[in-house]
Amino acid sequence: ATRDKVQEKMSTLHVADAMTEVFSLFKRCNKYIDETMPWALAKDESKKDRLEEVLYNLVESITIGANLLKS
Structure with a gap:
């Protein structure tokens, strides 16, 4: 899920997109x-x-x- 998306985006050097995925997770936590x-x-x-x-x-x-932000 999020981890896979972040790793995929980081492997192609799309750092901003990877960060967007992480912050989408945090936004979902807020909604939860x-x-x-x-x-x-x-x-x-x-x-x-x-x-x-x-x-x-x-x-x-x-x-x-x-952990995703650390990596």
Whole structure:
């Protein structure tokens, strides 16, 4: 997905396009936050499992994006 697109663009020296892909991932993370509203999930103890899932997904996605920026 994003990783493959970034690697493909970097291999052809299209750095700006590669960065666009990474920042598209971050924009999607932002949209995911808006959609899942983790602050609301945190207020309801019965939604703790969903909150953990949402936060895990965000941490993973942001980590992937950060690693792509490093490479």
